[in-house]
Amino acid sequence: MSPIVVIGIISSxxxxxxxxxxxxxxxxxxxQVVMKVMIGALFLFFLNAFGGQFGIHVPINLATSSISGILGIPGVIGLxxxxxxxLV
Structure with missing residues (x-):
């Protein structure tokens, strides 16, 4: 699936x-919980898209999306x- 389609679906x-x-x-x-998990997945998507140039990759699954959605930017930094x- 194209990143544009994924972003469009999540945004809608x-x-x-x-x-x-x-x-x-x-x-x-x-x-509200589902919305926060989707926002967390969007945070991780952008982290992986822009962090890939620096070798940063955090897998997007329910646990990491929940952590980043509930904690926000500090959660993404922590992950x-x-x-x-x-883990390396």
Missing amino acids: LIVFLLVAGTPFKPVRIVG TVIQTYI
């Missing part, structure tokens, strides 16, 4: 979740440090 899902919303609290919480210095 994020916009849909932001605009549509839902009146049911449990569904809203699940939607990069772990991948670069501890």
